[in-house]
Amino acid sequence: MTPSGSPTARDLALTGLTPIVWGSTYAITTEFLPPGRPLFTALTRALPAGLVLLALTRTLPRGAWFWRAAVLGVLNIGAFFPLLFLAAYRLPGGVAAVLGSVGPLFALAFAAMLLAERPTAHRLLAGLAGVLGVSLVVLRSGARLDTVGILAGLAGAAAMSAGTVLTKRWGRPAGVGALTFTGWQLTAGGFLLLPVSLLAEGAPPVLDGRAVAGYLYLGVIGTAAGYWLWFRGVALLPAASVAFLTLLSPLSAAVIGWVALGQALTPLQVLGMAIAFGGTLLGQVRTGTRRLPEPVPAPAPAPAPAPARAC
Structure with missing residues (x-):
């Protein structure tokens, strides 16, 4: 940060690294991890990383922060992770990832409700550009558009946006x-996922070396380091600016799918990626925060005149 305390381009770039790394989640899930275990995958990604961070920082939430950390842990981790992996298991990587680009529109709505920030015209335009980019990338011939996977991807984007705001x-x-704040949320979300995973999917599967490597990458790089940079950025940057950075995740996933997995990219998909990236940049333009008008208090009643005294 600058001496005046305002965020810098470096803060923006470091925060943007997180969704770029998150874009690799889909390739790791489909290529390294055991199939059909989205809850176990979410649990393994969150809880070990959270416990390690708690052991390193040795600080627990107190007072109101017990329930606040739990709420944020549910939104950012406990709900977002299984929805993310459910979408990743049921959809092609690029399709699942690009659904997250709808998140900025959710964030604008939540910011209006929770932060009293009126959405500006250019950010609404940026959000619509993200939706257009989603449509151009997803709606292509040969795409396996599973309804449950699409709903999971959209619900995950909504949960993450609410948690960010x-x-x-x-x-x-x-x-x-x-770092401490990240450990609180990962642990809270992980403990929520523990019984749900065991009840829904049973005992953990047997893991080979490839799966262990995949889980280590997701836990250390994609979760502990990624969420540390993310929550650092949320504290420094406007909520809407951070939300628009999530548009980098589908772009990253599509590029990884093309380079590493041999997935084809049509010219229309490339156009959609360019539009989504343009929405990311437009979402960072700051023209001053417009806050929703506060209710005007009713004027206090005039005091009654003092009674006249006889001369």
Whole structure:
């Protein structure tokens, strides 16, 4: 940050690294991890990383932050992770990832409700550009558009957007850094996923070396380091700006699918990627925050005149 405390291009770039890394989640899921285990995958990604961060920071939430950390852990981790992996298992990687680009529109709506920030015209345009980019990438011949997978991807984007805006609204307790804050949420979300995973999917599967490597990558790079940079950025940048950075995730996933997995990219899909990237850049333009008008308090009644005294 600058001496004046304003965020810099470096802060924006570091925060943007997280959705770029998240774009690799889909390739890792389909190529390295055991099939049909979205809840176990979400649990393995969240809980070990959260417990390690708690052991390193040795700080637990207190007071109101017990329930706040739990709420944020559910939105950012406990709900988002299984929905993310459910979409990844049921859809091609690029299709699943690009659904997340609808998230900025959700974030604009949540910011209006929770932060009293009126959506600006250019950010609404940027959000619509993201939706157009989604349509051009997803609606292509040969795409396996599974309804459950699409709904899971959209619900995950909504949960993550709500968690981002609430994180901005509540901030962090005094003296608590982004690493501690990340550990709280990963642990809360992981403990929520533990019984759900065991009840829905049964005992953990037997893991080979390839799966272990995939889980280590997701846990260390994609989760512990990624969410540390993400929550750091949420504290420094406007909530809407951070939300628009999620458009980088589908772009990353599509490029990885093309380079590493041999997935074809049509000219129309490339156009959609360009539009989505343009929406990311437009979403970073700041023209001043317009806040929704506060209710005007009713004027206090005039005091009654003092009674006249006889001379």
